[in-house]
Amino acid sequence: MLEILIAATLKAGKEIMSVHAAGPHVTYKNDCSPVTEADQRAEDVILEALAHHFPDIPVIAEEAAANGIVPNAGDEFFLVDPLDGTKEFISGKQDFTVNIALVRNGAPVMGVVYAPALKVLWTGDGDIACKVQISDEFEQTDVRKVRCRAKPTIPIAVISRSHCTPKTEAFVAERGLIDSISIGSSLKFCLLAEGAADVYPRFSRTMMWDTAAGDAVLRAAGGITLDMSGAPLRYELDDSDSDGLANPDFIAWGAAP
Incomplete structure (x- = not known):
């Protein structure tokens, strides 16, 4: 299964970089968040691959959900964010990602x-x-295992570039986290996973598809x-709440707090 998910993300990334080179056309969703043709093209590629290989596993994807398409999901489902960090993508930065996660019994397992x-x-x-290096031809060239590092004397915090809040700043100050890294998208989880940072506090809105893949890598x-x-x-759908795909506030740790 993992290799199929990798292939789908690489194909989606190729679509995204094609739009990136040409320059994206930006529109806005009902919640005023930006969206480009790269988001939809990447999601189409991923949904096609998942439907072909795993037709019995429901898929909850960001752009489909924005159009009111959310399938009934039981104990196992995919979460897809075809372009996480759209603001970074639009502004010409490099810290945007493609995310696919498999959730089982409320936990991101892949x-x-x-x-x-x-x-x-x-x-x-x-x-x-x-951690896998990818060539200009969108092929895997080097693979190495990564692990979180042991908690250092002075941990390094990683915070959202676009969604830092006063509560986040207070968390960093209260714990004497002198060093911090500001970066977009789910890359924050990946920095913890590879031992480049130690804690990621998030006290502003995120959706399940924003975090599940990075959380799976971190765990x-x-x-x-x-x-x-x-x-x-936990990644559990709440059908009684129209906002049932949103996460609560959370803190991600590279080592036990």
Whole structure:
């Protein structure tokens, strides 16, 4: 299954970089968030691959959900964010990603995060996380396992470039986190997974498809994402709530807090 997800993300990344080279046309959704043709083209590629290989597993994808298409999902389903970090993509930055995650019984058990502009891909499957270099021809050239590092004396925080809040700044200040990295998209989870940072506090809105793939990579690397009660973040659909695909606030850790 993992290789199929990797192939789908690489194909989606190729579509995204084609739009990136030509220059995206930007429109806005009902929630005022930006969207480009790259988002839809990447999602179409991924949905086609998943439908072909795994027709019995429901898929919840960002652009389809924005159009009111959310299938009934049981204990196992895919979460897809075809272009995470659309603001970064539009502004010409490189920290945007393609995300596919498999959720089982509320936990992200497999994930692929691909940063096409950076030519790097991360995977998480069980307790194995890998960082993969990608060639100009969108092929895998080097694979190495990654693990979270042990908690250092002074941890490094990674924070959202576009969604930093006063609560996030207070968290960083209260814990004396002198060093921090500001970056977009699900790359924040990947930095924790490969030991480049230690904690990612998120106290602003995210959706399940924003986080599941990166969270799967982090957990496979030995880290954990906790909600504000200290329990592992769950990916469970709440049909009673129109906002049932949103995450609560959370803190992702590369080592036990």
